[in-house]
Amino acid sequence: MSSLQLTNYLRTNRNRLALWQEEVAFLLGFKGEDKGAKVCRDEKFTREPSLRSALAYESIYGRPVRELFAGMYQQIEKEVAERAKLLTYRKVGNQNPKRHQALTNLASKPLHNPSQT
Amino acid sequence: MNQTTSKDFRILAVALSFGGFGFVVMEGQKTIIEFGRRVADGDKNAQSIAKMKKLLSFYWPDVLVLQDVEAKGSRRALRIKTLNRQIKGMAEKHKIKVKLISGKQLRNSLLGDPKGTKQEMAEMTAVQFPDELASRLPPKRKPWKSEDPRMDIFDAMALAVVFWMKGAKQTVQHAGGP
Numbered sequence: 001m002s003s004l005q006l007t008n009y010l011r012t013n014r015n016r017l018a019l020w021q022e023e024v025a026f027l028l029g030f031k032g033e034d035k036g037a038k039v040c041r042d043e044k045f046t047r048e049p050s051l052r053s054a055l056a057y058e059s060i061y062g063r064p065v066r067e068l069f070a071g072m073y074q075q076i077e078k079e080v081a082e083r084a085k086l087l088t089y090r091k092v093g094n095q096n097p098k099r100h101q102a103l104t105n106l107a108s109k110p111l112h113n114p115s116q117t
Numbered sequence: 118m119n120q121t122t123s124k125d126f127r128i129l130a131v132a133l134s135f136g137g138f139g140f141v142v143m144e145g146q147k148t149i150i151e152f153g154r155r156v157a158d159g160d161k162n163a164q165s166i167a168k169m170k171k172l173l174s175f176y177w178p179d180v181l182v183l184q185d186v187e188a189k190g191s192r193r194a195l196r197i198k199t200l201n202r203q204i205k206g207m208a209e210k211h212k213i214k215v216k217l218i219s220g221k222q223l224r225n226s227l228l229g230d231p232k233g234t235k236q237e238m239a240e241m242t243a244v245q246f247p248d249e250l251a252s253r254l255p256p257k258r259k260p261w262k263s264e265d266p267r268m269d270i271f272d273a274m275a276l277a278v279v280f281w282m283k284g285a286k287q288t289v290q291h292a293g294g295p
Contacts, residue, residue, distance in 0.1 A: 004177070005144075006127075006150070006176070009150070011150075011151060012148075012149070012150045012151065015151070015249070016248070016249075044175075
C-alpha cells in the first residue's frame, strides 16, 4: 500500500469550508440541473477538470493547485523528471551550464518531493 | 527497514455498529480527509464488506484501525465479530497493515478511566476537531432512547485519535514504505 497522496483533495477542502457540491458548482460557473454531479465526479477522480476549473478551485479553496491535486501533481512531476533525465543524456553542440543545471534539478526533483513541504 | 513519516501516513479507522459502520480517513495526526457513516441493511455483513472494499480502493490507506472485538471482556455481537474478522482478512489480503484497539485501551487512553462513557469520548474528540465534528455531536442519550447513528463516526474518530496517540510510531516502523 502507498503513502502516495490522493489524486485530489477537493472533497476534504469542500468539507473544510462546509460548502455543498451544488454551491461549488455554481462558483465554478457550471450550468444545468446536474452541475453538482460534475463536482462529484471531480472529487471521485472520475473526471479531470479543465485548467480553468482547476484555477477556480484554487480560488475557492484558497490552496494552490498542486496541493489540491497533490497525487496528480506528484505523478506528473515524476514523469517530467524521467523525461528531464533523458534530456540530460542528449548531446548538444553548445553546452549551456544553465540548461544543464535546470535539467539536473528537474531530474532530481521527485527525490526532494517538494509537493509535501 | 523503511520508515514512513507520520506526515504522509494515511489511516482508515472503522467502527462497526448495528446498522453499518462509521469511518474516518486521516493523513497525519491533524488532517481529517474524510469521515462519515455507511448504512447496511438486509444482509448487513455482505453490504458492509462491499462498502468497505470501495473505501479501501478509494483511499488506499497504509493502516486500517479497527476495534479489537475479540479482546477479553468485549461483549460485541457474533455478527460484528465475524464482520471484523472478514474486514481484517480483506485488509491483509490487500497488504494493508491492521491495528486493533480494544475498548478498554480507548477509554484508558482518551479518558484515563476504563469506565468512561462513549459520550465522554465523543465530546473529547469533538473538542480536538471542533471545525469538523462539533456540529455533529449528538445530544446525550436518554436511557429510554437508542443510540444516535452519528455515534459511529465518533467511535471511529476515537479509534483514530488513540491510534495516533499510541500505535502510530510502532506501526509506521513496521509497515515500512510503499
